[in-house]
Amino acid sequence: ASLFLSFYEKCFQIKLLYYLILLFSCSFGLFFDLWGVHLSFSDRLNLASTTPGDMRSLTFFASRFCLLVSFISSLSFGIREAQEIIYDGGFKNHFSNTVWEYLESLTYVFVFASSLLTGLGIVASNIFNSLALLFAWITLLAHIRGFKAVGSLLKKLLRIFSDMKIYMAIQIIVLIGFALSFKVLLPGHEAWENWYAFLSVFRMMTGDVDEEAFITSHNSDVTWKKTTTSIAHGLYVTYTLGIVIVMLNMLFY
Numbered sequence: 001a002s003l004f005l006s007f008y009e010k011c012f013q014i015k016l017l018y019y020l021i022l023l024f025s026c027s028f029g030l031f032f033d034l035w036g037v038h039l040s041f042s043d044r045l046n047l048a049s050t051t052p053g054d055m056r057s058l059t060f061f062a063s064r065f066c067l068l069v070s071f072i073s074s075l076s077f078g079i080r081e082a083q084e085i086i087y088d089g090g091f092k093n094h095f096s097n098t099v100w101e102y103l104e105s106l107t108y109v110f111v112f113a114s115s116l117l118t119g120l121g122i123v124a125s126n127i128f129n130s131l132a133l134l135f136a137w138i139t140l141l142a143h144i145r146g147f148k149a150v151g152s153l154l155k156k157l158l159r160i161f162s163d164m165k166i167y168m169a170i171q172i173i174v175l176i177g178f179a180l181s182f183k184v185l186l187p188g189h190e191a192w193e194n195w196y197a198f199l200s201v202f203r204m205m206t207g208d209v210d211e212e213a214f215i216t217s218h219n220s221d222v223t224w225k226k227t228t229t230s231i232a233h234g235l236y237v238t239y240t241l242g243i244v245i246v247m248l249n250m251l252f253y
Helices: 002-036 041-049 055-088 099-120 125-144 148-163 165-185 196-205 222-250
Strands: none
Touching (some): 002 099, 148 165, 165 196, 165 222, 196 222
């Protein structure tokens, strides 16, 4: 048993080391790439002909080296993940264990796409870069959960999220209701256009309130504008009492 435990710990440490290589190569590669983010692909290639001591040239080569490492690492992890899926008997069996399996697979896909698109100078790479860094750092938790102290905290965190499912469903329903209410009450206002209505209501929940969002943008009689503004303020007070005060305090019971 001790030999098996020692072998397991060694494999865990090796996998963690390889993942740290992927994580930091991706992070530094995208960080160094920011130095030339406003350059076109042809201009970036021309950096190769600049003097070796030029800072932009050094950051360009450092970025491409790190991105190459992250590209190879993500490809390697992706192949290993595909082998595990086959060994487990398909997607259903492989992804039925924990949420970490989903995070790991998505991380390898985003890092692979990010490294490739950034290396090719594709404009849309910034979207994949953002997702790659976010998922890569969060997935680090999956690789360090083997440590006893970290693993116990992560279990508690997942249990909290699991217990909050019903609460979040109720909160989303209330948020949608108030967002649509503000949207039809104050039509044409920038704060309540399209999906911004949901974002504005969410910002209200955090205390970020724009008073101008409660004033109608339509030119009409003064009485109607005052009435509309008063109703909007009444909805805001109701939302604040219902969500920020009452529902958030429910989490402590």
